[in-house]
Amino acid sequence: MNRTLISAACCALFFLSSPSHAQQTSGIDLKTLDSAVRPQDDFYGYVNGIWTRNTEIPADKSTWGTYIELRETAQGQLRSVIDAAVKNPGKAGSETHKIADLYTSFMNEKARNAAGFKPLHGDLAHVAAIKDKKDLPALFAYLQRNSIQTPFSAGVSVDAQDPEQYTLNVGQSGLGLPDRDYYLKDDDVKLKGARDKYQQHIATLLAKSGDKDAATHAAQVLDIETRLAKVQWTRVQMRDPVKSYNRVDFDKFSELAPAFDWKAYFAASGMAPKASSAVVRQPSFLTGFSDVVAEVPLDAWKSYFTWRIIESYASYLDSDTVKERFAFEGTVLRGVPQSEPQWQLALRFTDSALSDAVGKLYVKTYLAPETKPRVMAMFNNFVASFKEGIDKLDWMGPETKKEAQAKLAALRPNIAYPDKWRDYSALKTQPNDLIANVRASRAWARQRNLDKLGKPVDREEWSMTPQTVNASYNPSLNAITIPAAILQPPFFNVKAEDAVNYGLLGITFGHEISHAFDDSGSQYDAKGRLRNWWTADDRAAFKARAAGLVKQYGSYSPVPGYFINGELTLGENIGDNSGLSLTLKAYQRSLGGKPSPVIDGLTGEQRLYIGFAQKWRAKLRPEAAIAQIKSDPHSPGEFRAKGTVMNQPGFYEAFGIKPGDPMYLPPEQRVIMW
Template sequence: MKNLLIGAALGALLLPASVASAQDHEHGCIDESCTVFELFQAPPEGATVLGYQGTEAPKYGTWGFDLAGRDTSVAPGDSFMRYANGAALDRMQIPSDRTSYGSFALLRELSDNRVKAMIEGLTARTDLIAASDEQKIADAYRSYMDEARIEALDAQPLAPYLAAIRAADTHDKAAVYMGGTQGRIGGSIFGTGITTDQKAPTRYVVSTGQSGLGLPNRDYYLEQRWAEKKVLYQAYVARMLGMIGWENAEQAAADIVAFETRIAEAHWTPIQNRNRDETYNEYSIAQLASEAPGFPWQDYYTAVGVGEVPRLIVRQDTAMPKIAAIYAETPIATVQAWQAFHTADDAAPRLSRRFADAQWEFRSRDLNGQPMQRPRDKRGISFAEGMLGEAVGRQYVAEYFPAESKAKMEELVANLRVALGNRIRTYEWMSPDTQAQAQDKLNKFTVKIGYPNKWRDYSALEIRPDDLFGNAERAGLFQWNYQLNRLNDPVDKTEWGMTPQTVNAYYNSTNNEIVFPAAILQPPFFDPDADPAVNYGGIGGVIGHEIGHGFDDQGSKSDGDGVLRSWWTAEDRANFDGLTKRLGEQYDQFEPIPGFKVQGGLTMGENIGDAAGNAVGLEAYHLSLNGQPAPVIDGTTGDQRFFYGWAQVWQSRMRDDALRNQIATDPHSPAEFRVIGPVRNIDAWYEAFDVQPGSKYYLAPEDRVRIW
């Protein structure tokens, strides 16, 4: 449970941390010479495949796709995922310290391995300048690896927090304490952060919304299918309270879970939380106090550090009065126990082994099915990177991001823009006025590739080699103060929401920008030596996906300047909503695991992005041929290679518990249906692979949804 809100304005390509656990990062391999092909082969008897350990980018086949990874015993129309990737998936093993594995995970490991080599190189040096970014990176890692000191301290770092929680013995005092946890451990029943104002995207605004849960979302408390996880959660709460010496731990745990269950009943659903119109509600603090009595709002915001702010945005406005009333009705002893548990839970990875292991056992093993915890050195690398992400990224770019990759990406983006612009002009369901607005938005897209032009300044952040807990606390406060200090400043349009070493991409609606970090610009997404069709299916599909977010069911509510407003005619919007409804109904039928169907309403934005990535990417590939026929390579046509490129980037396997978690909480569809869902709506896919009626995923032409 975290305090800060994650802004609704971002649409990312990959899974958020709630599903791709913070434990899920680096892994070793059988030996240093491991390649992608060796990794995906069945291991020798008795061996354990732990992942990719190299620092060189993998290669796929001779022209960007590994034909040997297909399973041609499966018809393309029955499962294009299996047809394109089946043999590779059969050979793939999920490492025991991961909840999933595949193309994305391999690149994340590649990035992590490079960062690991960089940081270990820094720790070996004796010539680093004191208080330099390089010295801070090395010291952050050293502090995580100082196990003797961490074990000796055990729970001592929590003592000041627990004393303060015990002293907060009234509801008013406890609310003030919650406000003071911004940037620190512990959290609040309300999440507050500084975000870009969606209706005035040149300024920042304070946003507040529902929070307070220790399980992934409300469903885990309220649905019978999650009952076992809820029981395990209560046992974990009791265990953690017992470890910090909290009185009556078993009863306190039961009271905490009952408290959170009542809060969960008040929470909006994940699908409701996607609606950008409904989650933008202007309030003053006085108005919020009037409409949601039972919580001392002014005192809370003063403790947060924004007490004099004249206006704020409340996301789940109808939930706030209910949660405030629940808070007022809950015995203060339960509120204190709740705060103590979440404090220990947040701090656990930076405490002694008994705390770190307890948290991993519940949050990674019990919730997501991960059999083994990551080795400590790999967790230490992730910790250092988390403290000083852009400082690490600066070195990463210098070593691993060639200038030609950026130039090639700029060319690909330009081609995708032309393709979408051409398509917009052909849409019969959209009037000329709305087409003009859409073209204006497309023309105003900002593109960021590789790395920021301006790097973060970490000079005010103190990092000590012998103070893991303090380093994390200071870094959290450093980040929160960074947010607070810019509240009255204009929005910094140069800022990045991801580090260069992140294998991901995103669209930011308030900036109307698409962003592609350096680490994703490698095979299987982008390979300068690959056939262009594969690159258009891989990174071209990613570019189209992110552009598509600007025109998905929520991104389409903002104009070319990032302003949340309706730029559609009523008839055009109704036509668009009709198309998205049909697409959602398709995804509602997908059932990756018995009893757990994809939620078309929750995954709508990402599904539209995937549909756009395929349709626009394919058209851009055709435009790149300049009227010439695509070559046939190894018996494959250009269109076939395009679709192979898209399928290959989603080559992955996931543990059942993690998959169930994803379906319940994540706005991205499971990988299998990120392949199948878009292609079955594209005429060219049927032609390329001769998919006929009677195939499992065949759609009649009139049933295919063509949005962008």
């Protein structure tokens, strides 16, 4: 999943020590079932109607639902872990001491208010001292070392064409609003309104920093970002891994973007001589960026980078600056009226900077030792069901099936926590200087990333932390990651019977495994190499089915006038639809040929689908929903639940869905890829 979100197949092996079905509860939240709504009319309303009517989004949240509730649980758990570190930090230089330093420096509002913008004076002076555009490459390198946004990003990741090696990637960046549409859609009142308030926000913080001509400089910033937005690829275009892989030698970058001194940039960034080429994700953007460099005067670029510095550190400055940033980022863009408490913001910063150090303490405190092997058994059950499903596909030929089976067999499961943790010994922290800690953690992370150049790929490295409530699939490593934090109620409950655990937790296994075979992931082979392993006929059959999902989800409108982008959300929708189909197969496999038990008047299949829909219950503020539609490859929760079940033959059987029912789709319109 954000790629993006976890799993479900409590096979008999998983629950050898569980009580019998007669002793178990269904695990379904029966209080939310709305008896006034027929499941055949509105399944989401039937499952979540009472919850939807009675639930208010908390004042400090843009959305609320099952996932957010679990994240709040995990946040409370992390708080206890970090509080313990603060009370007993141990010796100086230890990981617990560094955790305490970062957290307490964030919480020291008195010191932050006294410092104001002073910690940024050095960076701002660096920008002010630039005399010529020839100085821009060195400035880009300097800012990127501190994770300050520039018009293009540059970082190291696994080489899609050679997944045993790392490569440098260069891609588009540089915008402050959620998507290019916010800059370019003049006919959209909400997007244009956000853009106008963004310019006011820039002017407010520029003035607060001492800028005497803040309004003019804010207009320059918006002009540059609009120019960049015009030449950026759309999010749909960026989903194509083949078109996004363009190997360019360093000495050829000047042909793509002649107005920028790439030789000076690669030298200043430390990327040369470790590397001599990079993968360019959006070549036409670099050409457009070059035109912007040539056309925009130096004074405007200085305004732009002054803003980028302020924006990058605004969350860590004095309380007035923090409030102004939230008023725009939180309220304008996401509709949230109230900021989260400071401890939660401090926790998020500490967790981000010292993720594995915090993760070790989290796992030690909150993960039962038997959980990891039990979930591995669950994973094996899903793989067996998927393997069987590939063999039965009627639209795929034997040559492609052989490749698909090889990829499935090579799939690596990362469950609960990594076997190897990151080393933070080189990261130096201070107890009362938050900006210094922000800089140190950013520089440490940047150097760690660049140090990968020239080294073989570490296939054991995780892309998520154990304390993350999410899950993911990495196509270059052919690995799924299921963190520890998601292996708890409401997604997994050892006291509940199998079906609901399948519907709530197991679906994520099905979803992430399906990502290996979605429209993007299916372009990588068993070793994680970007390679076409499909016959032409099989790929054509795949695309024909995918087109059905694009059409289906593109008809859904979570906010009046705003429709889900079926192409942008295609990969996640494939993951949901194929994943839920796989979840049912895995559940029925675990029954060993016996009928599912009836509990609370519901069959196992009914409880599985209800659990799935309860997982996706959510309420979003309109502003947050619009931002999600524009920028997020995931469909809003209601449509993930409703749209997915309408494609499932088992759903029709479980709830007696008939022609004429609003939840009915004709068989020829139902789409399950795998």
